[in-house]
Amino acid sequence: MHESLKNLRFSVKPIMNEGARPVELARTMRVHPLSYQELPYDPEYSLYAGRLTPEKMNLATADEMYWKARREIIFRHTGEHPFEIIGEDAVVFLNKIFPRDVSKVQIGRCSYQFACYHDGGMITDGLLLRLSENRFWFAQADGDLFSWYKAHSHDLNVKIVDPEVWVSQIQGPLSLELLSKLLEGPIPDPWNYFDWAEMMMAGEKVIISRTGFTNELGWEIYIRPENDIEKLGDLILESGNSLGMILTATPGFRARRIEAGLLSAGADFDHTTTPFEVGLGHYINFKKDDFIGREALLKADKQSRSWGIRVENGIALRGRHLEKDGIIQGRVTSSSWSPYQECGIGIVLLDDAEGIPGSRFQVCCNDGKLHMAEICSLPMYDENREIVRGRKIDIPQAPNPWKIS
Structure with a gap:
């Protein structure tokens, strides 16, 4: 491009x-x-x-x-x-x-x-x-x-x-x-x-x-x-x-x-x-x-290659590659900023199905710099989808910040 x-x-x-x-x-x-x-x-x-x-x-x-x-x-x-x-x-x-x-x-x-x-x-x-x-x-x-x-x-x-x-x-x-x-x-x-x-x-x-x-x-x-x-x-x-x-x-x-x-x-x-x-x-x-x-x-192949990512202090650019040790491992398909988690979030498609939560990759972000991205499961929270069903009515009054460990 x-x-x-x-x-x-x-x-x-x-x-x-x-x-x-x-x-x-x-x-x-x-x-x-x-x-x-x-x-x-x-x-x-x-x-x-x-x-x-x-x-x-x-x-x-x-x-x-x-x-x-x-x-x-x-x-x-x-x-x-x-x-x-x-x-x-x-x-x-x-x-x-x-x-x-x-x-x-x-x-x-x-x-x-x-x-x-x-x-x-x-x-x-x-x-x-x-x-x-x-x-x-x-x-x-x-x-x-x-x-x-x-x-x-x-x-x-x-x-x-x-x-x-x-x-x-x-x-x-x-x-x-x-x-x-x-x-x-x-x-x-x-x-x-x-x-x-x-x-x-x-x-x-x-x-x-x-x-x-x-x-x-x-x-x-x-x-x-x-x-x-x-x-x-x-x-x-x-x-x-x-x-x-x-x-x-x-x-x-x-x-x-x-x-x-x-x-x-x-x-x-x-x-x-x-x-x-x-x-x-x-x-x-x-x-x-x-x-x-x-x-x-x-x-x-019946295995999923789609995962979530979190990025501290950056938003991964859609379409950019995930890299580890200089080797391309996948790409970003969607991204945004989460006001609740106070971090960049996204959905990625890895090149193989071996990704696991906690795995880390480098990705180019909205500031033009490489940031560390951590793989996570989807959904990122409310795994049983209780909010949309009206079973969980706790309204978040404050963010719940995520930090890379």
Whole structure:
């Protein structure tokens, strides 16, 4: 990479459309209908699954957004892109696309899923909602899955359509308190982690799931074309303000999802990695009928090469190598600063599966210098994921600094 590019980042800025000529990029860079809420904060956007998602806003620092998610509540308009799969062969089709058994997903439940190429390399992942017996939504992460659907749906009674649904996340310890204020009636009981339900809010029927990308207590709202989107969005924002809620951009939860070991499509895995290599092999069901990538995955190395790292006084640069005694041992796939642990954190992919917690490597950091990085397990804490399930409600009032020994 040219030196002039190493310290640059590229983003999309909203500007006024001059004149009456059409905007040619509108088809490939679609904006969330509630993005007008972000405009007062000088937002910058990145492209995600064909949609724009905020990378930066000036209403708070990344650290302040992080603590809002951990201690209070945040509101984020995502680039997640739901597609609808409907028809008599919907389950057969989805079991062909995904290595995990879709037939086991009950109506009213969500399921984490990912798709692979024939060689076992990964395409993308996302959240599958079973709406009825033969109707599903798959809210996908970054990547192109629609063409893959179309290419493999021949001879099956199934339709793949874009329902024009947009997803926003409300995350943090106060998220269910806000939801209770917003609903016309009580929160469903039970309503467990990875459940979804149709609820009434401001006279509108909306689909809400107990999910998110922070590993904090939270929910996601799926806004359909028939909904009064602005009414719902403004109600959520205004009601949340009384609880200290703020809008957030990607860096506000990047550190939290890294701490939790939540992988980002295109960063922590891609077409060159199998699910086993990035620690997702336990989701694969070899007992079900054939799925794309099955034969390759049967032969694949079953050990994970994905780990967490901590760096004292530095943030490892994404894409940089991990080195030991001058020998490259792996690379950084995601990184951030953890305000809670007060150290740099990241996800790395080692060149072999022999890495163990406590192993140390050198890595280039944001100050341009080499720092010592220590391998750790993922998640970095809350190993049983009790926070996101509402079982652990201790809100961190102070950091818990990590120091290299």
